[in-house]
Amino acid sequence: MTTHVVIETVPILPEPRGPLSRSVIEALQHDPPPGELPSVDADPYGEDLTLALHVCYELHYRGFRSVRPDWEWQPDLLRFRAELERVFLDAVKSDVDGGVDVAAVLDPLLVEQVPGDGVSHRLRDSGTVEQLREYFVHRSIYHLKEADPHAWVIPRLTGQAKASLVAVEFDEFGGGRAERVHAQLFADLLEAAGLRPGYLHYLDVVPAPAIALVNLMSMFGLHRGLRGALVGHFTAAEITTAPSSARMAQALRRLELPDACIRFYAEHIEADAVHEQVMRRDVLGDLLGREPGLATDVVLGVQATELLERRLADHLLSSWESGTTSLRQAL
Numbered sequence: 001m002t003t004h005v006v007i008e009t010v011p012i013l014p015e016p017r018g019p020l021s022r023s024v025i026e027a028l029q030h031d032p033p034p035g036e037l038p039s040v041d042a043d044p045y046g047e048d049l050t051l052a053l054h055v056c057y058e059l060h061y062r063g064f065r066s067v068r069p070d071w072e073w074q075p076d077l078l079r080f081r082a083e084l085e086r087v088f089l090d091a092v093k094s095d096v097d098g099g100v101d102v103a104a105v106l107d108p109l110l111v112e113q114v115p116g117d118g119v120s121h122r123l124r125d126s127g128t129v130e131q132l133r134e135y136f137v138h139r140s141i142y143h144l145k146e147a148d149p150h151a152w153v154i155p156r157l158t159g160q161a162k163a164s165l166v167a168v169e170f171d172e173f174g175g176g177r178a179e180r181v182h183a184q185l186f187a188d189l190l191e192a193a194g195l196r197p198g199y200l201h202y203l204d205v206v207p208a209p210a211i212a213l214v215n216l217m218s219m220f221g222l223h224r225g226l227r228g229a230l231v232g233h234f235t236a237a238e239i240t241t242a243p244s245s246a247r248m249a250q251a252l253r254r255l256e257l258p259d260a261c262i263r264f265y266a267e268h269i270e271a272d273a274v275h276e277q278v279m280r281r282d283v284l285g286d287l288l289g290r291e292p293g294l295a296t297d298v299v300l301g302v303q304a305t306e307l308l309e310r311r312l313a314d315h316l317l318s319s320w321e322s323g324t325t326s327l328r329q330a331l
């Protein structure tokens, strides 16, 4: 019988990476109300802003050990978070092409790059075990809360879009079986790769690019006004996951990693081929039929995902190219 690791449930606060993240992390260690939170004037993709925003969002998920739960709705902190979001969202919007043609942004995602220059191509063809383990650590920030950010959108949908998105989420959450929850499969993968499966255990060593992707999902999920972007993001992610999971499974087999590592990707090869269809036809199709004005946001969700995935890929590949670790500290 397979044993499954227990995911530690409540993380500890991370180390600050600059004035913004320091003031949030320090504030959370005191009872409300905090002192003045600083004005936000920082690189929208930088370490400091990205971590500060991530810490604010985490209060809506599991929170942090010894941080009071009522910080989640503390008005000064929410005001500060809104500032961080504004800087981040403005940057993302100005760095994507925009538009209203949803098919024009989704169709190219269906075409496989040959030979392909992405991270999964690189790992499949020439990656080392160390690089794979680093990749798992980057992705652990999301995969240990896999599909949670998307659940925020459920009350904002109706009809077929709602029914079908919930059907996809049902699979992500294990179809009623705890051991098949995708976050659990990823925890099992980490353990089998000799890594720690604790929730946000690696937050301090993961640099901004991987965290920014999770921030994007949280922002889209938590704002009803961005529901179109959340659905666009989710659809884009499902379309690209099946082929990249196939390459990851090949990488893991080539490097003879244990079956428990392969299971997570094997599950996504099959499931996401179906999820892709459901998201595009039943969720997106129905949503845009009801609310055609959301097309701009759907396109934003797709393009923002590509933009931040590309930034993460550039970071990983350039680090490995120069022979250095892609993490803030070597494992």
Ligand SMILES: [Fe+2]
Residues within 6 Å of the ligand: 146, 172, 182, 268
């Ligand atoms: Fe999944």
Ligand SMILES: [Fe+2]
Residues within 6 Å of the ligand: 172, 238, 271, 272, 275
């Ligand atoms: Fe999926």
